[in-house]
Amino acid sequence: MKAKAFDTNVFKRIMVYTKPYKFRFNGVIVWALLLSLFAALRPYLLKETVDNYIQSKDESGLAFYLGLMAVVLLLEVAAQFYFVYWANWLGQDIVKDIREKLFKHLLGFRMKYFDNAPVGQLVTRTVSDIEAIAKIFSQGLFMIMSDLSKMIVVLIFMFFMNWQLTLIVFVAMPILVWVTRIFQKKMQVTFEVVRTQIAALNTFVQERVTGMKIVQLFTREQIEAEKFSEINDKHNKAWIKTVWYNSIFFPIADIISSLTLGAVVVYGGQRMLGGDQFTTFGDLSSYTMFIGMLFNPLRQIADKFNEMQMGMIAANRVFDILDTSDEIQDVGTIQAQPFAGNITFENVQFSYVANEPVIRDLNLEVQSGQTVAIVGSTGAGKSTIINLLNRFYELDSGKITIDNHNINDYTIESLRKQIAVVLQDVFLFADSLYNNITLFNDDISRERVLQAAEQIGVADFIASLPGGLDYNVKERGVMLSSGQRQLIAFLRAYVSNPSILILDEATSSIDTYSEELIQRATEKITKDRTSIVIAHRLATIVNADIIVVMHKGKVVESGTHSELLLRENGFYKNLYDAQFDVQSA
Known part of the structure; x- marks a missing residue:
């Protein structure tokens, strides 16, 4: 199945999660616009300084404009800070909401789903895939909006200052846009492969670490190492492909930017040397900054779009699970009281x-x-x-x-x-004995656990452990023997007082x-x-x-x-x- 360059349906679903944070979402947009304005003001103030105060040697005017440039720079720094902070803050809150929704959804699935779904893959979806969604906001969407708004503001300033030099820039922009588009399409397909290989790697490692005893008992170390090497090699090749595309795109983008800057300087300089007053030294000075501010965001948009695509691909995988209706149908209305037991x-x-x-x-x-x-x-x-x-x-x-x-x-x-x-x-969590017995049921006190342990004859066993009920049994209860784990399971069942x-x-x-x-x-x-x-x-x-x-x-x-x-x-x-x-x- 061919991957979409931009899945609008997935994007719309992601945007639904921004609704509880509408004020912060709009705030990020405002900071992005202010950042664009302050960034474009600096080259313009440089032009005014060169043309009106440096050439005329007006020291008081020069001091005023230098101070004004310093104020604009401070405002730009403040806008940059709040823009980045709020964008990342928003992304993390959205990720928190999606992760909680996904985990609650998984908790309701029937066992048949888990019989067929690799554990490592589910861990990838719940952890790393969802973390990639945060980059849609911290590194993708808002960064793209910021770059686009900066480019628009810069173009307005450039046209206002010198429309003829701006036309030279306009000739080069479609070429860079075309190159960027090709790069973006290639990277989208590559990132899909990368995510698939990451899930395969996580699944393999999770299963082998869990079953390490079997691996070593049957001397499978060399075989499993070779299999891991094979999977890891596929993962490596997927990432190398992204490195390859980046290595091609960014030098090309730099060349286009440099050639455009050279064309502006050569054309403007020749006209000035010929006595044409259509431009000034201030224009050329500011254009060296404007072109960088125009082309760098355009080049970076491709990079930011890659981050956004990674997040979109991850979101699509997460939504696949959220769209899975494999829950046990809980349509019962009777609240079960202690059963007689027939x-x-x-x-x-x-x-x-x-x-x-x-x-x-x-x-x-x-x-x-x-x-x-x-x-x-x-x-x-x-x-x-x-x-x-x-x-x-x-x-x-x-x-x-x-x-x-x-x-x-x-x-x-x-x-x-x-x-x-x-x-x-018996499955035990990496936690205290007490929490493994009560499973965080606040209705079961320590006194009740100790009393139950006395009644079924395991109090001495618990007392023999360092810390007693506070003893950490580690992952899957590896610090206990199978018989001891079984005793804990009996106690867990007993304190729940089942019918x-x-x-x-x-x-x-x-x-x-x-x-x-x-x-x-x-x-x-x-x-x-x-x-x-x-x-x-x-x-x-x-x-x-x-x-x-x-x-x-x-x-x-x-x-x-x-x-x-x-x-x-x-x-x-x-x-x-x-x-x-x-x-x-």
């Missing part, structure tokens, strides 16, 4: 990928206060049940009810507040030291609470009220541990015997 799956069908069902005609009933264990081979659909109950994904057909209400009738926020999940792979508890393989990767603590924690938090336990280690669920066996997305058996063991060649009996034989061996 859960029913009725003829539930679900597919992650179209026409590849993971759950097939699932019917399952969980009574209030029961502990229901779900077992089955990998891919049977056990963990999918959690995703569906929490409404991370939408059903293909059928329905799920809690306390006789379809879960779609509850607001998502109130529904999820009543359900706590302990996963096998329904789900344990997803929560005891499959614990160490010997943590096993007894976790068993005690499990008994405590599941007591008198509807609980669904997805287990790989069958020995941990022998006391469950009901054990449900799944195979290829369907319930194939259900009953108590003792009942299921009585079924000859039953799925559960075969799983149990196989696991027992392995453990015995």
Whole structure:
């Protein structure tokens, strides 16, 4: 798809975000106009000084005009300061608003979106792409407006002073405009490639740093370094292309400017030497400044337009995400109160990928206060049940009810507040233990956390950590063992006081030291609470009220541990015997 030189639709969308800052936006324009006026006044005052006071040796007049030039210079500096400061200030506030809107939008996406979107790419969109949008205002739009207004004011002064010399300048301007236009088109396409390569680089680095343990365990360092080198080389070549175009354009622009200045000086000087009074020394002196003030902005407009294009390309990528409607439909009106905990799956069908069902005609009933264990081979659909109950994904057909209400009738926020999940792979943020347990819920005090830790038997473990609840677990909880992270996950679930508890393989990767603590924690938090336990280690669920066996997305058996063991060649009996034989061996 061919990139547009200037996407007016994207630009209009960006300008919508300036509305809350209308006063500042208009203020930047005023400062730009004042800056143009003060900048053009300096060469004109120079002309007046040379023609009327230097040649006539009028010292008092010369002193007055020098003072006037100093005042104009100070005013120009002040206008430049406020123009740059307000333009950057406005750009950063707009970026803040867009970034917050984008992040809130991402928070509402269903899990399917994140299954398909590379994390590094989303980070690029949320951080560097949005930062590029700020340059539309700080380095692009307002700078272009300032340069254009300066050029217009300069041309007015030049025509007023000497229209014949100005016509020489006019002959050269279309050439520079044409060269600038070609440069701008080439750079726009190149910048699109640059942004793509940056996203690819971010994605690759993010994934490898996150999975560094796998890289090193399987001695993939050399292979990954070569792959990184390949991606980095593409990124480098994309940037080198922009350097190439800049290296061609700016020397050409300088040559055109210099030739124009030379033509003005030669033509005006010859006329003056020939006795023609159509121009003055003051005119020629001021024109050396005016031509620079006219051509430099024109040359810089191309550079500023590049910054603006980078911002436009980045904005287009950000708007693509904002335009994505992949949110879970939160149309429920019932505010979920503490549930009794009766859960029913009725003829539930679900597919992650179209026409590849993971759950097939699932019917399952969980009574209030029961502990229901779900077992089955990998891919049977056990963990999918959690995703569906929490409404991370939408059903293909059928329905799920809690306390006789379809879960779609509850607001998502109130529904999820009543359900706590302990996963096998516990995710902890780079923060204190306390914040990882409460997740910044102000309703959960430190006293409540410590009391809960005592109740489920993990208070001694917390006390053993430097700083206790203030201990920083670092990124993903790397400072803790897997068993310790699991204990924190249990405590996190317990302090939220859920109506329904789900344990997803929560005891499959614990160490010997943590096993007894976790068993005690499990008994405590599941007591008198509807609980669904997805287990790989069958020995941990022998006391469950009901054990449900799944195979290829369907319930194939259900009953108590003792009942299921009585079924000859039953799925559960075969799983149990196989696991027992392995453990015995």
